[in-house]
Amino acid sequence: MIRSLYIRVVLSFLISVIAGTVIAFVITFLVFRGNMNENVQEELLNFGQDIVRIYDTIPLREADKFVEGMKQLDSYHIRIYDENNNELHSYGTLGGQTSARVTADQIKNVLNGEIVRANSSNESTGFVGLPLRTEAEAKALFIQPLLSPYTSFNVKWLSTFLIYSLVIGSLLILVASIFVVKPINKLTKATKRLASGDFNVRLNIKQTGELGTLARSFEEMTHDLQHLEQMRREFVTNVSHEVQSPLTSISGYAQALKQVNLAEHERSRYLDIIISEAKRLSNMSDSLLKLSMLESDSQQLRLVTRSLDEQIRRVIVALQPQWTARNVHFELDLQTLKVTADHDQLDQVWMNILGNAIKFSEVGGVIDVSISRNISDVIIRISDKGIGIEPEDQKRIFERFFKADRSHSSKYEGSGMGLAIVKQIVSLHQGDIQVESRPGEGTTFVITLPIHTTKESLNR
Template identity: 60%
Template sequence: MIRSLYTRVVLIFLVSVIGGTLLSFFIATWAFREQLNENLRLPMLYFGEDVAQIYKSQPDDEADAFVSGMRQLSTYHVRIYESRDRFRAYGELNGASSVVITPEQIERVLAGEQVQNNPNGLTVTLVGLPFSTDTGRKALFVEPIGSPSAVFIVKWLLSFSAYALAAGCVVILVAAFFLVRPIQKLTTATRRIAEGDFDVKLDIRQKGELGTLARSFEQMIRELRQAETMRRDFVSNVSHEVQSPLTSISGYAVALKQVKLSEEQRVRYLDIIIEEAGRISKLSSGLLKLSALEAPSPHFRREPLQLDEQIRRVVIALQPQWTPRRIGFELDLPDIRLTGDRDQLDQVWTNLIGNAIKFSPDGGQIGIRMTADADRVTVRVEDQGIGIAPEDRERVFERFFKADRSRSRKYEGSGLGLAIVKQIVTLQGGEISVESRPGHGAVFVVSLPREPQN
C-alpha cells in the first residue's frame, strides 16, 4: 500500500493525465478521420487530374517529357496503365516500396471508376482515376512518396504528447513537493504538540484551503498553549489555596495534642481548624460549581422572574454583613421581569453584592441601579472600595485571580466567585464588565437578555 501522500499525488496526476491524453487522442482521431482522409485525397486527386489534362491536350511523347520534368514528382509517384501489363512510371520512390496495384483496381479504373487505398482508415496511400486520350482509355495512379502526412501528424502528436507528459511529470514532482510540504509541516507540528511541545511555528504562507488550514492550526496551537498555561496555573492555584489551610489545620491539630493547654487556647485552636476546613469546603464547592457550569450541557431551569424583587431579597439576606459596618444602599430598581434561571442569577447577585460589601469602607455607600429596553436588562453594582488597577481589570474574572495579593488574607476568598459569575452570565446569554480606578471603587455591569436566546 502506498502511504506517502506525495507519491499518491504524483501517481494520481500521472494516471489522470496519461489516461486523459490517450483518450482525448483516440477520440479526436476518430472524430476527424474523415477530414484527415479528405485532406490527403484531394491533393493527390488534383495532381492526377492535372497530369491527365496534360495527356489529353498534348501528344503522348510531349506529355511524357512534360510530366517527367514536373517538380511535384518529388512528392508523388505516378503510374499510367494502358492495360494490366503495360504502364509507365514517373518519380523516384527513394528506396520506399511502392504500393501494390491489383489487377482488379486497374480494371476498375480502366472501366471509368475512381479507386483509393485506405488501409488503416486514417491515411490514403493510393488514388486511381481514369482519363482518355487519342490512343485510348488509360488508368492513372498517384501515391505519395515517403510517409503520408496523416501518419506523420499522428507520429508528431504522439511524440509531442510523450514530451509533454515528461515535462508535466517533472513539473508535478516539483509542484507536488510544494503542495505536500505544508501538510508534512502540519504532521510534524501535530506530533510535537502530542508530545507536549506547544512552541511550534508553521511558517506556512500559502493561501486558499491550505492557508486556511494552517491559520486554523496556528489558532488551535495558541488555544492549546493557553489551555495548558491555564491548566498549570489552575493546578498551582489549587495547590496554593489548599496548602495554606491544610498547613494550619495540621499545625493546630498537632498543637491540640499538647497536654498543657488552657481551655481558651484549645477552643481557639479548634475554631481556627473549623475555619480553615470551611475554607477548603468553600473552595471545593466553588470548583464543583465552576466545573458544572463549564460542562458541555449545563443544566438551566429557565422561568419568568421579577428581577427587582430578587435583587432586593439578596440585599436583605446579606444584611448581617453590611449592618454592623454601617454600609448604606442606594437602590434604583424599577419593575422589570425577565426569563432566566432563578437560582443561578441569585448566585450572581449574591456574589457581586457580597464583594461590594467586602471591599467597601465602613460607613460607605453601595449603589445598585437597573435599566431596561425592549430586549435587554442592565444591572450596575457600584461600591466605594479600594478599586481595581488597570492591569488587573481584564483578569478579575479568571479563576483564583486576586487583584491585591498583599491583602488576600484581609479580604478572604478563593478567587472563584467572579469566574463563576461570568460563566453564569455568559450561559444566560449576557455580558459582564467592570469599570474601576484604584481608590475610587468599582462598578460591575451585567447585561442580560429579557428572553432566553437559542
C-alpha cells in the first residue's frame, strides 16, 4: 500500500498517460488501417512502374543486372514470369518470410496488360502485378514487400512515440505533482501547528478548486477554534473571578465569627452575608449546569400547545413584588395566541428578560410588552425606559458572565448568565432574539419564535 500522496499522484498520472497513449494509438491504427494499405499498394505500384521503365529503356541483360543490384531489394521481392507461367527471375531474399502465391490466372491477366493488386490478411504476402515488355517477349512482373509495412513502421513509430511520451509526460507530471501536493503539505504542517496550540496559521493558498475550498475551510476552522479557545480562557477567568468573590466574603466573615466578644447583631449580620454569598454560589452553579444542559444534545424539549399571552401575564404576576417595590407599571398589548413550545423553558426566558427590565428601569418607569404574529412566527417585544446598553456591549450581552452594567456592578446584582440561558433556549426553539438599545433611553428585546415548533425542525 503506497502511503505517499505524491507517489500515488505521479503513478496515477503515469498510468493514465501510458494507457491513454496506447489506446489512442490502437484506435488511430484501426481507423487509418485501410488508408495505410492503399498507400502501401500505391508504393508497390510506383516501384513496379519504375522497374518497367528500366526494361523499356535499356537492353534486357543490362536491365537484369541493374535490377539485381538495386538497394530497394532490401524491402521488396521481385519475380518475373513468362507466358508459360515459368518463373524467370527472382530478386531479393525472403529471409524466411512466406512468398505470396501467384496463380496462373493472375499471370495471364498481367500478360494481357492488366494491373493485378492482391491484398492478404497478412500484409507482407500482398503483391502487385504489372505487365513487362522486353524486345524478346511479354512478361509478368510481381512485387511483394519483404516485411509487413505495418510491422516495420508501427513498431518503430510506436516505440519512439511511447518513449518520448513517457519521458516528457513523466517530467511534466513530476513538476505538476509538486504544485498539486504542495498545498496538501502546507495543510499537513498547519494541522500539526494547530494541534500544538498555535492558532496563528496562514496558508496563503490562492487556488480556486477543491484544494482552495479545503484551505479556506481550514482557515475558517482555525479562526473558530481560536475564538473558542479565547472564549474558554475568558470563561475560566470569569468563573474564577465570580467564584472567588463570594468565597472570599464567606471565608472573611467566617473568620470574624470566631471572635469571642462579637456583638450579637454583628454576628447576625455576618451570618446573613455568608448565607447570601452561599446562595449566590448556588445560583451560579445552577445557572452553569442549566446552560451546559441546554448546550448539550441531552436537553430534550417537552413540546405542548398553550396560550402565550396567558403565560406572559402569569410571569408578570409572579414578579409583582419586584415591580411593585420600584413602582414600575406595565403596558400590555398581548394578542391572544397559542404556540407549540416547551413552556417551562419559555417561563425562564420571560422571567430573565422581564426581571432585567424591572431591575434596570427607573423608579416609576413603564415597561411595554406586546405580541404580534406573521405567517409562521410570533414576535414578542419587551421594552423598558431604563439605563440602556452601550453599542459595544450589545454584541456581547448574550455571552456567559458578561455584564453590560459594569459601571453599576455594585448597584445591580447578577452573575451575567441569564441572557446566555435565554439565547440558548430561544435557539433550541429555532427562534431568534435581538436587542435594540440606546444609552439613557432604554432597551427593547425582540424575540421571534415559530408558532408551531416540531421535533423534526429541532433535529435539522
